[in-house]
Amino acid sequence: MLGNYLKMALKVLARRKFFTFISLFGISLTLLVLLVATAMLDQIFAPQAPESRGDRTLGIYTASLRGEDSVYNGFAGYGLLDRAVRGLPQELPGVENISLFTTARAAISYVGGQKIESSLKRTDGAYWQILDFSFLEGGPFTAEDDAAARFVAVINETTRGRFFGDEPAVGRTIEVDGQRFRVVGVVRDVPILRVVAYSEIWVPVSTAKSRAYLKEYQGNFMALLLAHSRADFPQIKAAVDRRLDLAEAHIPDRRMFQTIDAGADTLFEAVSRTLFEARESRPELLWALLLGLAVLFMILPSINLVNLNLSRILDRASEIGVRKAFGASSHTLVGQFVVENVVLTLLGGALGLGLAAAVLAGLNESGVIPYADLRLNFRVFFEGLALALFFGLFSGVYPAWKMSRLHPVQALRGRTV
């Protein structure tokens, strides 16, 4: 019977080209947007190399300093983060490692008279232990390199190409923002969407031109805390909160700012904290927002499909009457119409997946998002498939039930009520 339903569905869809086109367009476009958005969120939040330990990593990504008349919302300074995390691995057994590093900032180099703009990040040695970079040459710099302020650098594959063409880079020197660094390692390119790992050049924090950053509360630093497991998160968060409370007494400009809003968050929590400008992270709000948007995005084309299907009742009343006259029960007709819709939505789903794959490939190639590596992974694929089935059932069941309830005599007369 299912085979018949499928065959019939394909025939009906092939003959009703306009209806099929409109339906497929709606479904595939919706899935395309959802899949591209999911792939981007995946790239930002999912634990993937070099952030493969992301599921047991907390970070202090931003900080707010507040005073009676002043507010600072932005990245924290080294001085603040140092107070928040220094010595935590010794204090809390749940903390495996900590790292302080800057955000990626533009840095200028000249190669053969040509200006090159690169992203440069200053990190400590622990950064390379927490993150899981794939080295093409050499290796990372160490805590000793940072302590000794050695002018060493790790660069990415693209930067190696810019400076040295196809030749190996380890042992050679690059000049960035007027400082000369010896290359000790070359890593694979990291997508810009991976906030923690992304850069093109990484050098020790201690090679900064000034030591003023050591005491600053406002700056361009982040902190990473690698826990032994997620179960340690509550304890770590509480410890960081306590330390941040104590750090308030040492705010460099106490006349402007008196309180600090920051905390150890997962990346998702940090985004929610920033998005809602909340003192506490609000991941449940961000989840609700994302799910709400996704549901809204799915419901609109579903309602459209339900409407289209209901309007088809009039069109297909005679067919329903004929099928009933020749032995179709209401139950059988529901099955037939639901299968028709599921086939339609699966086709739309497949089309949406294909389009999404093409758009993601286009985005990766275009360079609009530097080093983007957006992929339709299996999880996203199955989410897409589940969405398509949800569409098919959601938009098919009610019209199918309505169609099946038509009185055969009324249906044969072309009436739908």
Next chain:
Amino acid sequence: MIQLERVTKKYRTERVETTALDNVNLTIDQGEFVSIMGPSGCGKSTLLHLIGLLDAPSGGSIALDGKPVERYGDRALARVRNERLGFVFQQFHLVADLSVVDNVEIPLLYRKTTGKERRRAALAALDRVGLASRTHHFPGQLSGGQQQRVAIARAIVGKPAVLLADEPTGNLDSQMGDEIMGILQELNQEGTTIVMVTHDPRLAERTHRVVRLFDGRQVQ
């Protein structure tokens, strides 16, 4: 084979009650060719729909093969319609999205048959009505007479015991009408019981018995 006892059919709206059939008693034996005649609106089609189990009477009882059908549920009625009855409509009611052969296969879709068996039976039915060469055409590509022949092929493909035809020649010219009537007579000679609604006394003359209705009442 088919027995109707004191059958009435009333249609109710919020304010008006219309009696379409009033106290109809009718017995149709196996192998009969019965025509139902009467002026427009006298209840001919309503009677055919009741015999075809497409509608339920407001009063009285209907029995098919000696079994009363009042208590049959949706599935049981569907099965009886599928296995025992075949319909030919004035408007043909072919599914425009399906080819001729797919239209003819429709009754068999609701039986346990393989695709090959369905196709073989559908082609045989089309051959029976002289349309073997049009199997892959769509209804819109056929003349009225050809469409009605497809409709007859669809009605007989499942070898029903009873064929119910609602003005099968009503939309055809007289020559086409004669052809369709010829096919129906052949089917009847082969053993199929036929109940036909018609306005045309010439066609009614060619059947075994005429049932006349007037204002919902049986007058002959």
